Amino acid sequence: MPARRVLVLLPALVATWLATAPAPAAAFGTINGGGQSREHERITRAALACAGDAGARSACFEPRSADYLAGHDHAFGAVGAPDSDEMADPAAHCDGADFVADDYPRTREAATRVLRDCVTRMRTRFREAVDRAAALLDDEGGVIAGEVDLGTECSAQERAEKRAKCASLGAFGRVLHGVQDFYSHSNWSDEADPSRPVGEQNPPGLNRRGVSPVLDLRTRTEPAVPEDLTTGCYVLQDRVPGVGPCQSRVAHAALNKDRGLIDPATGKTADPTTPRGAVGDNFANAVAGAVADSRRQWRDLRQELTARYGRDRGARMACALSHDDPATDCRAGRTGRIAVIALVAGVALVAGAMVVRRRTD
Numbered sequence: 001m002p003a004r005r006v007l008v009l010l011p012a013l014v015a016t017w018l019a020t021a022p023a024p025a026a027a028f029g030t031i032n033g034g035g036q037s038r039e040h041e042r043i044t045r046a047a048l049a050c051a052g053d054a055g056a057r058s059a060c061f062e063p064r065s066a067d068y069l070a071g072h073d074h075a076f077g078a079v080g081a082p083d084s085d086e087m088a089d090p091a092a093h094c095d096g097a098d099f100v101a102d103d104y105p106r107t108r109e110a111a112t113r114v115l116r117d118c119v120t121r122m123r124t125r126f127r128e129a130v131d132r133a134a135a136l137l138d139d140e141g142g143v144i145a146g147e148v149d150l151g152t153e154c155s156a157q158e159r160a161e162k163r164a165k166c167a168s169l170g171a172f173g174r175v176l177h178g179v180q181d182f183y184s185h186s187n188w189s190d191e192a193d194p195s196r197p198v199g200e201q202n203p204p205g206l207n208r209r210g211v212s213p214v215l216d217l218r219t220r221t222e223p224a225v226p227e228d229l230t231t232g233c234y235v236l237q238d239r240v241p242g243v244g245p246c247q248s249r250v251a252h253a254a255l256n257k258d259r260g261l262i263d264p265a266t267g268k269t270a271d272p273t274t275p276r277g278a279v280g281d282n283f284a285n286a287v288a289g290a291v292a293d294s295r296r297q298w299r300d301l302r303q304e305l306t307a308r309y310g311r312d313r314g315a316r317m318a319c320a321l322s323h324d325d326p327a328t329d330c331r332a333g334r335t336g337r338i339a340v341i342a343l344v345a346g347v348a349l350v351a352g353a354m355v356v357r358r359r360t361d
C-alpha cells in the first residue's frame, strides 16, 4: 500500500483498533490506555526477557521471541491472547471462584470447583505447549528451520498458526496469562483494607509470598485450595457492591490488583490504581508473585520437555523456543562440541603449566 494511502487510512485504522479492543476490565492489562499499562507484557518481560533482569538467568527469551510471547506495541502477543478471544471465559482468567466464610450466597465447594476449572485449563494449555514442541525437531534431533522462522511474526490466534514455535509459545502464553491473573484476581498474596470491616466488599487476604502450590501444572492431582482463598465474580458491569449475578458476592472490582506501573526490566512497581491494589503493598506483592510464577512455569516447561522427549531433544526444544535464530544457535551436538573444546583447552592449560613448572624447578 502506498505511503500516502496509509496516512489517509491511519485515523480509520486507529478508530477500528480502538473499537475492537476488549473492554478494559478483566485482568492485568494488555493494552496501553483505558487505565491499562500493558501489565501482562511487562510482567512477562521482567520474568523472562534477556533484555531485563532475567538476562542473568539461564534460558532467557531473546528480543523477537520475547516480543511474540509478551506482546509489543499494538500486538497482544501470546500472553495477551486470552484478552482478545477468551474474554468471556472465567476459566481463562481465574475469575468466579469467590467465597467468604460465614453467610455467603455460595459454598466453599462451588468456589473450589471453579478454581480447579481454571487450573485444569492451564494444565491443558501447558500440555499443548509440550505437545506442539515435538514438531520443532526432525528425526535426527535437528531444528527444522521452517518451524522456528520468525521472518513474519507469529499470530497469537494459535489455531491458524502452523509453525511449531508459534504454536508451542502460543499455548505457553495462555498459561502465563492465567498464572499472572491468579495473583491479581485472588487474595493469595494480598491483605484486606485494615480500615474497613471484612466482608464480601473487603475479603480477608492470605498474604502469602512466593509461588502458589495451587498452580503446579505438571501434576494431575487436584490442587489443595486454602479455606479462605477467593477470586472475584466478574460481569461486564464490574462494580462494588456487585450487581446482577455478582450481587452480594466478592466482585472482581473489589479484589483485583490489575492496574499500575511495572518496570519491564526489573518488575518494580509504582502507582497502583485499583482500590485493593492500593492497600499496603498489595500491587507490588501481586506482581512479584506473578513474575516468580512465570519463571517457575518456564522452568517447569523445560523440565517437562526433557521428561517427555529426553535430555538432548528437550534442551534443544527449549533453546529453539527462546532463541531468535535457533537454526544457528541450537544445532544438534553444539553443546557436545563446546564441552570438547573446553576439555581440550583445559588439558592444554594443565600441560602448559607442567612445562612452565619443570623449567622453573
Ligand SMILES: [Zn+2]
Pocket: 026, 027, 028, 082, 083, 092, 093, 177, 181
Ligand atoms: Zn485475564
